[in-house]
Amino acid sequence: MARRIGFIIAILVGLAAGLYYGWVVNPVNYVDTTIDTLRPDYQTDYVLMVAEAYHANGDLDLAARRLAQFGDDEPVLITRQAHLLARQYGYSAGDLVLLDEMALAFQTWTPQPAYAATLTPAGAASTPGTADQGAGP
Amino acid sequence: MKAPGSRPNVEYVEPRRTARGRGRSSGAYWFVLTGLLVGAVAGLLYAWLVSPARFVETAPYSLRPESKDQYRLMIAAAYGATGDLGRAQARLTLLRDPSPEQALAVQAQRLVAGQSSYDDARLLALLAIAISEGRPLAAPVSGSTTPASLSALTPPPVETSSGTVHITPSGETPVATFTPVGREPTAAATLTAAPTATRPPQPTRAPTATPGSPFVLDEREELCDPQQPALLQVYVRDAAGTPVPGVGVVITWSDGDDEFFTGLVPKVDLGYADFAMEEGVIYALRLGAASLTSIGGVPALPVGELAAEACTTEDGMSSLSGWKLVFTQK
Numbered sequence: 013m014a015r016r017i018g019f020i021i022a023i024l025v026g027l028a029a030g031l032y033y034g035w036v037v038n039p040v041n042y043v044d045t046t047i048d049t050l051r052p053d054y055q056t057d058y059v060l061m062v063a064e065a066y067h068a069n070g071d072l073d074l075a076a077r078r079l080a081q082f083g084d085d086e087p088v089l090i091t092r093q094a095h096l097l098a099r100q101y102g103y104s105a106g107d108l109v110l111l112d113e114m115a116l117a118f119q120t121w122t123p124q125p126a127y128a129a130t131l132t133p134a135g136a137a138s139t140p141g142t143a144d145q146g147a148g149p
Numbered sequence: 150m151k152a153p154g155s156r157p158n159v160e161y162v163e164p165r166r167t168a169r170g171r172g173r174s175s176g177a178y179w180f181v182l183t184g185l186l187v188g189a190v191a192g193l194l195y196a197w198l199v200s201p202a203r204f205v206e207t208a209p210y211s212l213r214p215e216s217k218d219q220y221r222l223m224i225a226a227a228y229g230a231t232g233d234l235g236r237a238q239a240r241l242t243l244l245r246d247p248s249p250e251q252a253l254a255v256q257a258q259r260l261v262a263g264q265s266s267y268d269d270a271r272l273l274a275l276l277a278i279a280i281s282e283g284r285p286l287a288a289p290v291s292g293s294t295t296p297a298s299l300s301a302l303t304p305p306p307v308e309t310s311s312g313t314v315h316i317t318p319s320g321e322t323p324v325a326t327f328t329p330v331g332r333e334p335t336a337a338a339t340l341t342a343a344p345t346a347t348r349p350p351q352p353t354r355a356p357t358a359t360p361g362s363p364f365v366l367d368e369r370e371e372l373c374d375p376q377q378p379a380l381l382q383v384y385v386r387d388a389a390g391t392p393v394p395g396v397g398v399v400i401t402w403s404d405g406d407d408e409f410f411t412g413l414v415p416k417v418d419l420g421y422a423d424f425a426m427e428e429g430v431i432y433a434l435r436l437g438a439a440s441l442t443s444i445g446g447v448p449a450l451p452v453g454e455l456a457a458e459a460c461t462t463e464d465g466m467s468s469l470s471g472w473k474l475v476f477t478q479k
Binding site for chain 1: 180181182183184185186187188189190191192193194195196197206207208209211212213214216219220223224226227229230231240243
């Protein structure tokens with residue numbers, strides 16, 4: 013009986029040690045990730061960059077292609093979501109205006125025929141990164 | 150006379166007890182070690198495979214190379230639109246490139262070499278040049294299609310916690326409000342407005358050639374350098390002798406042509422561009438077919454035939470000759 017208890021305790025201690033090592037000491041370090049896996053604040057900034065470029069060149073199809081990095085969601089939804097997050101993060105009013113401008117434009121946007129052909133495949137955008145173990149901190 | 154079984158039994162049993170005792174002690178250790186091992190393996194499998202730490206919410210520096218290129222291009226495109234060099238540099242730090250301007254220049258060169266997008270290469274090169282010079286654009290780079298309706302959409306000056314941010318076509322945008330994003334303790338931060346200083350006055354903009362003024366070939370020198378065999382080096386200067394980045398150079402030969410731009414190797418010179426020639430091929434070169442900056446109207450200027458030929462240095466070393474061409478605007 014004592015052996016079994018000792019064995020179970022040893023397993024638990026080993027499990028705890030393994031989890032501590034795997035989560036804290038040397039966690040999985042993902043490399044080769046894609047833009048759609050970025051943290052929301054980075055994603056929001058990416059959308060802002062698209063909006064800044066759109067404000068200058070007025071090319072909505074190009075903006076849509078750039079937003080296709082986030083997958084299959086409609087550009088207008090991506091932009092609106094970014095706008096909400098931008099307000100939450102305290103972006104300047106000028107930045108919010110740019111996001112709002114692009115969101116408004118996407119509301120009435122009809123993709124050009126060439127757009128679908130040049131759209132980044134959703135699978136490519138959502139392909140998860142690869143894990144690089146052993147490259148911990 | 151010994152009692153039967155007394156002494157022999159004792160002698161027989163004691164060693165066995167001793168052996169059993171050793172076996173129990175050793176077995177107990179193995180149980181502990183085995184348990185620890187099994188638990189540790191199970192824990193690692195769970196932590197690394199079943200429920201690994203943070204797969205989503207990655208940072209830009211962990212992006213795969215092509216996604217980094219896309220991210221870098223967007224930074225350059227946003228910079229071309231706003232002229233906000235401080236914000237562009239803050240964004241570039243998120244990619245953790247050892248040398249951001251070098252990464253931009255290399256990507257621009259790749260695009261030019263692959264003939265995929267001169268517009269994108271131009272944006273990347275302009276940002277690389279601005280970082281190298283430490284001076285932002287004097288005016289945003291408009292795309293080829295800028296509807297008048299969008300020009301009118303210039304937002305009015307807005308008040309932020311960091312001060313007034315003017316987004317104007319002239320690009321006089323005080324360095325604004327972007328504190329590099331991140332939950333990391335260092336770079337930082339969140340995309341919240343942060344106290345920033347107004348950009349110091351910029352006395353002059355990046356040197357650009359005067360529109361319409363022709364370039365003349367000031368210097369044409371054949372080189373014999375074993376370190377740089379068959380290298381065609383082009384230097385472009387404005388009338389004041391200042392290197393001019395972003396000038397298109399078109400090179401043609403019997404069955405092909407190529408185009409490259411000055412300024413993509415800022416470590417050498419902002420007005421520098423080079424091209425690796427092949428032995429036995431005769432090249433012709435001219436400037437101004439395309440340019441990163443507004444020097445439209447520059448007439449093509451043939452510079453004669455150029456070729457990489459066998460040569461010998463003063464030290465007697467054999468190499469292939471290269472050329473150095475210096476153009477100056479008149």
